[in-house]
Amino acid sequence: GNSVTQMEGPVTLSEEAFLTINCTYTATGYPSLFWYVQYPGEGLQLLLKATKADDKGSNKGFEATYRKETTSFHLEKGSVQVSDSAVYFCALSDLLRGQNTGNQFYFGTGTSLTVIP
Amino acid sequence: KAGVTQTPRYLIKTRGQQVTLSCSPISGHRSVSWYQQTPGQGLQFLFEYFSETQRNKGNFPGRFSGRQFSNSRSEMNVSTLELGDSALYLCASKGWEGEAFFGQGTRLTVV
Numbered sequence: 001g002n003s004v005t006q007m008e009g010p011v012t013l014s015e016e017a018f019l020t021i022n023c024t025y026t027a028t029g030y031p032s033l034f035w036y037v038q039y040p041g042e043g044l045q046l047l048l049k050a051t052k053a054d055d056k057g058s059n060k061g062f063e064a065t066y067r068k069e070t071t072s073f074h075l076e077k078g079s080v081q082v083s084d085s086a087v088y089f090c091a092l093s094d095l096l097r098g099q100n101t102g103n104q105f106y107f108g109t110g111t112s113l114t115v116i117p
Numbered sequence: 118k119a120g121v122t123q124t125p126r127y128l129i130k131t132r133g134q135q136v137t138l139s140c141s142p143i144s145g146h147r148s149v150s151w152y153q154q155t156p157g158q159g160l161q162f163l164f165e166y167f168s169e170t171q172r173n174k175g176n177f178p179g180r181f182s183g184r185q186f187s188n189s190r191s192e193m194n195v196s197t198l199e200l201g202d203s204a205l206y207l208c209a210s211k212g213w214e215g216e217a218f219f220g221q222g223t224r225l226t227v228v
Contacts, residue, residue, distance in 0.1 A: 108159075
């Protein structure tokens with residue numbers, strides 16, 4: 001079956017520190033991988049995605065590379081800011097593109113990040 | 118382009134009551150999924166609808182049901198509420214690349 005294992009939190013970093021949040025997955029077939037971010041009291045926002053092996057997703061200074069050989073999709077950022085404080089979720093989808101196909105997302109447990117000035 | 122809209126944002130209900138939550142997907146998106154988020158269980162898939170038909174269903178009791186209308190708007194219903202149903206209920210519409218776009222959620226508290 002499909003599942004996502006995510007690094008336990010909480011993580012506390014100083015501003016401008018390097019961030020890594022580990023994520024590994026188990027999947028049948030060829031899933032797409034995602035990172036979502038959730039701010040307090042809000043829904044999930046798509047941060048970045050990768051749809052096939054060796055793809056690198058990037059957005060707002062965050063990056064993650066789809067590694068099929070290690071079944072991993074680790075999130076990294078070179079220099080975090082206070083505004084990056086949030087909960088980060090790794091997810092996979094048994095991706096079927098297009099509107100007329102079904103899919104289901106499988107989420108990790110979330111990693112809470114706090115960045116202190 | 119407007120995002121996914123969920124109403125209401127907050128609800129307080131009593132045990133045994135029923136509740137209906139609403140979700141309007143992004144214009145042009147036809148697939149809507151629902152998730153329950155709790156501190157203990159994390160994000161759990163409830164069901165997915167496309168063209169007014171339920172395509173996938175998670176492992177939830179029959180008290181949880183949903184439907185989708187011809188304009189792709191979706192509703193989720195929970196009957197005979199229990200304290201454990203207190204959660205953030207998230208709706209997502211599916212983009213063309215398979216990504217999910219989430220609404221802000223409905224915070225349900227059962228007392």
